[in-house]
Every structure is written in structure tokens, then in C-alpha cells.
Amino acid sequence: MLKRLRFILLYGLYCCAMCAGGLLLLEVGLRLFTDRPLGLFDATPLNHTSLYHPSSRIPMELMAIPYVIETNALGFRGPEIGRKKPSNTIRIIALGDSITDGYLVDNEDTYPVRLQEQLRADGYRAEVINAARGGSTIDREYWILHQFCAGLSPDIVVLTFVGNDIYELGSRDVETLLHYNPEPLAFAHRAAMWATRSAAGEWLLDRYFAMRFAGYRGQGSTHGKSWGAERYDIPGATDYGTLLPEARKKLQSLKLHLPVLEAPIAARADAYLAVLKAMRDWCEKRDIQLVWVWFSTFVQTYGDTAREPVYDYLLPSVSELGIPVIDVVPAFRRADRNTPLYLAPVDYHLTPAGNQLLAETIGHGLIEHGILGSIDKEVE
Helix, strand or coil: CHHHHHHHHHHHHHHHHHHHHHHHHHHHHHHHHCCCCCCCCCCCCCCCCCCCCCCCEEEECCCCCCEEEEECCCCCECCCCCCCCCCCCEEEEEECCHHHHCCCCCHHHCHHHHHHHHHHHCCCCEEEEECCCCCCCHHHHHHHHHHHHHHHCCCEEEEEECCHHHHCCCCCCHHHHHCCCCCCCCHHHHHHHHHHCCHHHHHHHHHHHHHHCCCHHHCCCCHHHCCCHHHHCCCCCCCHHHHHHHHHHHHHCCCCCCCCCCHHHHHHHHHHHHHHHHHHHHHHHCCCEEEEEECCCHHHHHCCCCCCHHHHHHHHHHHHCCCCEEECHHHHHHCCCCCCCECCCCCCCECHHHHHHHHHHHHHHHHHCCCCCCCCCCCC
């Protein structure tokens, strides 16, 4: 029996050594003869001290359309900024999910960058900081605001709402949402993430995803194989009659386009409003103006009507909280239909043109609400 156990132990050690040796050879070979690691999985930090890896250039090739994330020393997506706000400058924090973050477009095509350019062109000395993170909803956005933005002395916080923000709240109560705090990564999770930073780990996971997901890294498509403007020349992007049924189908699970607002969704909307009120109070104590933006979904933009229960429920409720509301739906519905605003049918995030329209609409809204009036325009 002892000999048998000894054999099993030695054989196990032998197998582990062979696997480790094979991985080491693969690692060395990939580093010598390829450009690996490419940084495909570097977008997620290994800790909670920043939104992204600071001072990084991260090529994102995981989805159907590739794009590049470039971060500053503070871990925000965008150019370098100082913690101390420059004098006579309007500092704006842009909060939100993947729409604000800028999924599938390079930094210069995200709406916060376009908003800064527009405000400066209108004569305002403005600085817009992209503090969004894909996958966020109100609890994480509130946490990001006081965790990463409190020391930046912003004048304005622009929070963009997207319909799935309600759905993603789940059944969590208000107290839980108000005290969001990301749990430290477990050792196994952290080790796995570190492994993807190696050439061998990245290659193995890359191969697995390529076999598992049909649209991974633009497989099977022509528009996803380029880093130029042609990335966004998507066949059928303006065939709205064909695209609308599919878009509605994708939104069915969110239950946001039903004729009547169901009780569970109304409860989530109330929880969202409770956290939004806490965010408003937090901003008021620091003399920060909170602004709320309703983002127009593909169905709202191109459907028969812009009305929907959540829309009719939230907009007046947010206004009752004394928070200025910028509704971008009318501007999106008036837009030229020959210019695709969304990446449909590949995806329902915004094209560069869609981000530009979102920036213009928010910029005009800030001016119309008189929110920028208390800060002098830039002196020529």
C-alpha cells in the first residue's frame, strides 16, 4: 500500500513537472516568435484602486469591433489630468456604464472627449473626465463618484442612465445599493487573472474564446478586422425595419418596453431613485451640480413611439428631486437616418457619429439649463 501511494505521488509530481515544463516552453516560444502577450485581457485591474490600469494602452479585440483604451496616471480613460482643478475651468465628471465608457470606439470617439471639444469650441474652458466603467449601474456609479472623484473638485457630474441600469439592480435593497463595496478578489480569481497576463495564459484563453464564441474578435466578419474608420461600415446598419424586431427581442428580458410598468420593475426604479437622491445630496454638500441624462435606446430612436413606462415613470421623478434632466431621445429621433448612430446589427452601442450626437445634445442641454452660466467663458 505504501509503495502504491508513493508511486501515485511521484507520478503526480512527474505530471505536474511535465505540464509546468510544457507551459514554460510555450511561454518562451510565444515571447520569442510572436508579439505575445498582446494585452487582450488587461482592461480589468487586479485591485480596486483605479478604474483601469493607470498609464496604459490597451488594445481591445475581444468583441466584434476592435478598439483601443488609453488611460492616464489616475486610471481614467483619457488624457492626463491634475488632481487639482485648473483655475477658471469647468471640471465635469461623466458617470455611466459602457455607453459613457465608450465600448467599441477609441478614446477620441467617446462622448466625454467629444463633449469637451464641443464645450471648448463654444467658448467654455471645460475639462471632461471619463469616470465611467462598463457594466456599472447606480450603486457602482455612486461608489466611483466618492471613491475616485471626490478629490478632483468637479463642478458638474453628468450621470447617463441606460435602460438596463434598472434591470441590473436585481432584488438588492436600497441599503445594500448605498453601501456598495467591491469584494477583494479571491486568490484563485487573482491568480487566473495574472495568468492571462502571461503569453501562454493569454494564448490559451484566446484560443478557447475563439472556439467558444462565434463573433469573438470579429470572427466571420469583415468589419471587425480593421482598426480604421471602415470598422464602422456595417452592412445593413440603416435597415431599421429589419433591425427593430431583433432589437425589441433583445430588450424583452429587461421588461422595459411592456405596455404597463410591472411591480418588480417599479420597485427597482424606486430603489434607483433612492440611490440617485443620495447622490444628489452628496453632490449638494460639495457644491457640485448633478445632471441626469436619459439615453435613447435603438428601439426608442427608431421605433414607432418614444414612450415607454420606465421613461414616463423616471423622468418626472428625477425632475421632482430637483435634478436637471437632459432627454436625448428627441435629438436622436430627429437625426439623419442615413447616418448610423448604433453599431447594429453587430452591437447596440454607439458609433462615433452616435457619440458625437450624444455629446452635442448633452452640451446643448447643459447650456440651456444654465448650468454653465455661473462660470465665465474662456477669454480669447
